[in-house]
Amino acid sequence: MEKLHINLDEKSYDIFIEKGIFEEVGKYISKVYKKKKIVVVTDTNVDRLYGDKLLRNLQNSGYTAVKVVFNAGEENKNFDILTEVYEKIIDSGIKRGDLLIAFGGGVVGDLAGFAASTIYRGIDFIQIPTTLLAQVDSSVGGKVAVDTTRGKNLVGSFYQPKVVIIDPEFLKTLDKREVRSGMAEVIKYGVIYDIEFFDYLLGKEDLKGFMADIKKIIKKCCEIKAKIVEKDELDIGIRMILNFGHTLGHAIEKYYNYTKYTHGEAISIGMYEITRLGEKLGITKAGESDKIKQILKKYNLPIEDEVKLEDLIEIMKTDKKNISGILNFIFLSEIGKVEIKKVTEEEIANKLLK
Ligand SMILES: NC(=O)c1ccc[n+]([C@@H]2O[C@H](COP(=O)([O-])OP(=O)(O)OC[C@H]3O[C@@H](n4cnc5c(N)ncnc54)[C@H](O)[C@@H]3O)[C@@H](O)[C@H]2O)c1
Missing domain, CATH: 3.40.50.1970 (Rossmann fold)
Structure with missing residues (x-):
């Protein structure tokens, strides 16, 4: 127990x-x-x-x-x-x-x-x-x-x-697709908080190997989440890091009217894309998006979609976390570490779209 x-x-x-x-x-x-x-x-x-x-x-x-x-x-x-x-x-x-x-x-x-x-x-x-x-x-x-x-x-x-x-x-009894969807959130914990956990997940042979250790994995994720929630129950500080990949992911889900992707699949694309963007902007250590791609692909999660960033940004403007035209984006510094950056709509248009 x-x-x-x-x-x-x-x-x-x-x-x-x-x-x-x-x-x-x-x-x-x-x-x-x-x-x-x-x-x-x-x-x-x-x-x-x-x-x-x-x-x-x-x-x-x-x-x-x-x-x-x-x-x-x-x-x-x-x-x-x-x-x-x-x-x-x-x-x-x-x-x-x-x-x-x-x-x-x-x-x-x-x-x-x-x-x-x-x-x-x-x-x-x-x-x-x-x-x-x-x-x-x-x-x-x-x-x-x-x-x-x-x-x-x-x-x-x-x-x-x-x-x-x-x-x-x-x-x-859970559909394999739903298991993979949950995997995206599991991987997220490694990416944002714990490089050892990330490496451990990367080292697993496949989903079968993953399921063999499932109790331990669930415990690890709940431990990380509990630590973060204890520090910031109301999501005004560190808890925001749990939204890594989610601002883009939610926009992708909404763009397709919640029909094309499961929540976890959309988050998977969001995590990869925000890491690529972070590298482009010099916030994320070069090469980290390749590692994220590797782990997401290992668990058969999607990493890209043809939707245009412009369309996603229009959707993000109505994101509930958009306060007076400013969105908190969670960028990866390197695996295991993230930073919260306030980005204005103007910066989104001028920097992220370029
Ligand atoms: N509150 C939070 O902190 C938080 C965090 C992440 C996601 N969410 C929300 O969670 C939702 C997604 O949750 P989800 O992925 O669990 O989706 P879900 O609840 O829709 O479950 C997925 C499918 O699996 C079925 N199902 C559930 N348990 C099953 C089982 N044991 N065997 C067979 N089928 C089973 C469900 O009926 C459903 O069809 C989204 O609405 C998202 O916004 C909330």
Whole structure:
């Protein structure tokens, strides 16, 4: 059993990582929740595979649990679905003081977490992430949100879970493409924070070798994320480095209306392109983009797309992190080290487009 603690004063919580932990999930919930009623929010795919099992596991531990299920997919992380989720939670008799479980990938974690943060002005929630991306990234750190027609994650809050329970066994049923998508975020941790971890990932033979060490890898990623979030919960300083590759990546996702690439694939292109740009501008040590290309290709992630930078920049102007025409770009200095640079729209047009 791997246990991490994320220290955020009264909002502190534990992260448990173990193969098969799902079977005894009630034991870990009882450490943070003493009442009986639970609402499980999940999507159709996760429900089909694991929904009834979770309800059974909860019932066996003495809980009364109900399920609220919405259609899988990023296109459903929106206000219409959120409203339906609120109404189903209310109709199921869940009250203030009861518990919500966000059970699924990042879409479920973000939407259900936002529902928890707002329904009845906030009820406690826990995360049981079932995708690689959610296990190494989105379930930790308390960012919850929904998309609007104007862009991704534009409405949300910071709302920490009471515990995160991670069972790597869930990844056995995950589509290979989704595993690779999560890999992009795993690689990101090495690139921005830990050259040894980067080299270790680069040294793995293939995805099979990677999966053999999955518990250790998830722990490493959660450790890095926890350290960063502890220093800057509200994303006004160092936490921004977690957005490495994301400003471009989000723009690529939006350009294709979230249809061409998964989140991780778009981030993969974003990481490579921002590194190339950094080299061009003399911010990034020469040759680093080749190393990034090598590792991304090793895990079959895309690195380039034909979309024009001009088109992406138009989209970035509406990025929620664009404050008065200034965007924080995360540039790589060298593998393991990044710097946050404020770039004005003018500089983007004059320097980045040249
Ligand atoms: N809050 C944060 O800090 C944060 C960080 C990174 C990403 N995100 C968000 O996360 C979302 C992407 O998350 P994701 O990649 O997990 O996507 P996702 O939640 O859409 O899951 C991908 C697909 O896998 C299915 N699935 C989930 N678990 C499964 C399993 N064990 N077996 C089989 N299928 C399974 C889902 O139903 C879905 O079809 C985006 O909305 C992104 O904005 C949030």
